Amino acid sequence: MYIEHLSLINFRNYERLELELPSHLMVLQGDNAQGKTNLLEAIYLLATARSHRTATERELINWSAPREGLGIARLLAQVQKRGGNIRVEIAVMAAYPSPEEVATAEPSGATHVQKRIRINGIPRRASDLVGQINVVLFSSQDIDLIGGAPSLRRRYLDLTNSQVNSRYLRALQRYNKVLLQRNHLLRLIGERRAAADQLDFWDRELVGNGSYLINERQLMVAELNEFALPIHHQLTAEREKLGITYLPSVSVMEFQDRLREVREKEVALGMSLVGPHRDDLAFLVNDVDMNVYGSRGQQRTIALSLKLAEARFMHTRVDDHPILLLDDVLSELDAARRHHLLGSIASYQQLVITTTDLDRFDSAFLAEAALFQVSEGRVRPL
Amino acid sequence: MNIDFVPTAQPVSRLIEEFHKLPGIGPKTAQRLTYFLIRMPQEEARALAEAILAVKDKIILCSICQNITDSDPCIICCGEGRDRTKICVVEEPLDILPLERTREYKGLYHVLHGVISPMDGIGPDDLKIKELLSRLQGGEVEEVILATNPNLEGEATAMYLQRLITPLGIKMTRLARGLPFGADLEYADEVTLIRALQGRQEV
Numbered sequence: 001m002y003i004e005h006l007s008l009i010n011f012r013n014y015e016r017l018e019l020e021l022p023s024h025l026m027v028l029q030g031d032n033a034q035g036k037t038n039l040l041e042a043i044y045l046l047a048t049a050r051s052h053r054t055a056t057e058r059e060l061i062n063w064s065a066p067r068e069g070l071g072i073a074r075l076l077a078q079v080q081k082r083g084g085n086i087r088v089e090i091a092v093m094a095a096y097p098s099p100e101e102v103a104t105a106e107p108s109g110a111t112h113v114q115k116r117i118r119i120n121g122i123p124r125r126a127s128d129l130v131g132q133i134n135v136v137l138f139s140s141q142d143i144d145l146i147g148g149a150p151s152l153r154r155r156y157l158d159l160t161n162s163q164v165n166s167r168y169l170r171a172l173q174r175y176n177k178v179l180l181q182r183n184h185l186l187r188l189i190g191e192r193r194a195a196a197d198q199l200d201f202w203d204r205e206l207v208g209n210g211s212y213l214i215n216e217r218q219l220m221v222a223e224l225n226e227f228a229l230p231i232h233h234q235l236t237a238e239r240e241k242l243g244i245t246y247l248p249s250v251s252v253m254e255f256q257d258r259l260r261e262v263r264e265k266e267v268a269l270g271m272s273l274v275g276p277h278r279d280d281l282a283f284l285v286n287d288v289d290m291n292v293y294g295s296r297g298q299q300r301t302i303a304l305s306l307k308l309a310e311a312r313f314m315h316t317r318v319d320d321h322p323i324l325l326l327d328d329v330l331s332e333l334d335a336a337r338r339h340h341l342l343g344s345i346a347s348y349q350q351l352v353i354t355t356t357d358l359d360r361f362d363s364a365f366l367a368e369a370a371l372f373q374v375s376e377g378r379v380r381p382l
Numbered sequence: 383m384n385i386d387f388v389p390t391a392q393p394v395s396r397l398i399e400e401f402h403k404l405p406g407i408g409p410k411t412a413q414r415l416t417y418f419l420i421r422m423p424q425e426e427a428r429a430l431a432e433a434i435l436a437v438k439d440k441i442i443l444c445s446i447c448q449n450i451t452d453s454d455p456c457i458i459c460c461g462e463g464r465d466r467t468k469i470c471v472v473e474e475p476l477d478i479l480p481l482e483r484t485r486e487y488k489g490l491y492h493v494l495h496g497v498i499s500p501m502d503g504i505g506p507d508d509l510k511i512k513e514l515l516s517r518l519q520g521g522e523v524e525e526v527i528l529a530t531n532p533n534l535e536g537e538a539t540a541m542y543l544q545r546l547i548t549p550l551g552i553k554m555t556r557l558a559r560g561l562p563f564g565a566d567l568e569y570a571d572e573v574t575l576i577r578a579l580q581g582r583q584e585v
Contacts, residue, residue, distance in 0.1 A: 177534055180501060181500050181534065184503075201538045201541045201542065
């Protein structure tokens with residue numbers, strides 16, 4: 001699949017952008033803070049309904065634009081894909097607070113943001129949007145997947161699975177709701193304001209939805225592992241043997257029993273202690289855990305292998321090319337790895353690469369690419 | 383837009399505020415309703431005000447089914463020709479209206495006035511469950527139809543009731559879930575389709 005047209009209004013530093021995107025290779029060159037990453041963020045948002053950079057979505061709106069539509073950012077993509085073309089639109093707007101919210105408003109002025117999503121002109125939920133456009137984003141923050149907290153790895157598992165399987169996203173949403181209700185109930189039971197037998201329903205839902213998530217995560221990690229091994233082997237000149245291992249907090253078989261075992265402790269603490277919300281992922285190189293013992297260089301290379309494996313995984317699952325977004329990742333790689341990366345992604349249908357410096361590419365690669373310059377919220381062909 | 387700073391007569395801004403408290407009414411609509419009422423003939427405005435008061439004064443809960451009513455027992459519970467062997471359990475009084483419009487269901491109702499939701503601090507004791515159980519003691523009821531909504535909280539409530547009532551030896555049924563009538567298969571989401579497949583019937 002590929003995006004053939006992108007239009008942005010009042011999004012970040014883009015007051016207005018109408019851009020025809022070439023299929024295959026696109027290189028965006030520009031100095032820092034000109035809008036390169038914002039453009040990738042827009043594509044990522046159109047694919048996943050959320051930003052990879054910020055949790056405060058108010059930032060997405062360009063508030064300085066002195067024109068009508070102030071306070072609303074609009075994004076639109078025309079996408080060519082197997083099985084028909086689609087048009088995806090997102091409007092991000094500052095929401096009108098309800099009277100109750102006005103009454104209890106915090107002085108910080110934390111404004112709510114609403115997203116209106118349309119697919120082919122028809123209003124849809126965010127959960128319907130995810131998976132319509134498949135993207136793999138390579139960014140300098142990928143290294144945190146290896147060296148950072150477990151919650152980042154769970155988020156990664158969820159986002160990647162959701163992109164290829166809409167049932168996964170629904171099960172996840174339901175699981176999270178169950179978790180919230182169940183934790184409240186555990187607290188009520190601890191305060192003797194509810195009876196313990198009320199847990200039965202929530203336990204059943206936790207195990208039912210949780211087991212589905214565990215199974216799907218297991219499958220995905222097994223596939224990722226298979227793809228990543230040879231990629232990493234090659235990236236490290238055959239020195240490193242990478243193993244990606246899924247570490248579920250509980251197995252599907254034992255879920256029910258474990259819940260019974262920890263019930264007392266859960267009631268005492270007022271929270272759910274077993275389930276996919278406690279899962280993790282381990283990256284082993286020659287059987288050593290890279291979360292703890294990996295050097296920055298090793299972690300960076302693993303992140304790259306993981307992302308390349310993710311692209312292969314997505315391609316196999318959805319039977320169409322995902323769009324690859326590379327946010328200034330070349331500057332961190334040595335010449336050999338850069339060469340390998342560019343070589344192994346060149347076969348994808350659409351790649352959008354940002355860089356400050358065109359010197360990082362070999363001339364053969366540049367000859368095939370469409371070059372654009374990004375400066376002050378404008379994009380021009382070079 | 384902040385309505386507090388608009389210089390209007392005090393009774394006007396007071397009414398706007400009152401309307402604004404209602405569900406689904408924003409500041410603009412509250413203003414529009416208020417100015418509409420100002421132009422309304424005196425007797426019509428009085429009739430409206432009296433209707434609002436009457437709702438609060440005269441409406442009570444039916445001592446049998448817990449539906450809102452102005453006579454106790456309510457007209458459904460008193461109704462001749464109702465099938466007294468069936469009770470349909472719903473979350474809110476509003477849920478009775480669409481079921482009655484079908485003219486298909488002739489049994490009785492029971493209104494729970496809510497669903498189990500630990501998050502909101504609502505447990506079984508906050509619902510009209512004791513009242514339901516005491517209705518089932520007489521031996522007249524043969525079937526309980528669970529018509530709570532098919533969401534997480536509705537399911538939690540249905541399962542809780544199921545566990546309480548099953549030992550009484552009364553038949554329990556749940557409203558079927560699946561494709562809406564007149565809908566196209568291609569527009570149905572997977573969850574609905576999966577449910578419809580699970581609940582398929584022999585023809």
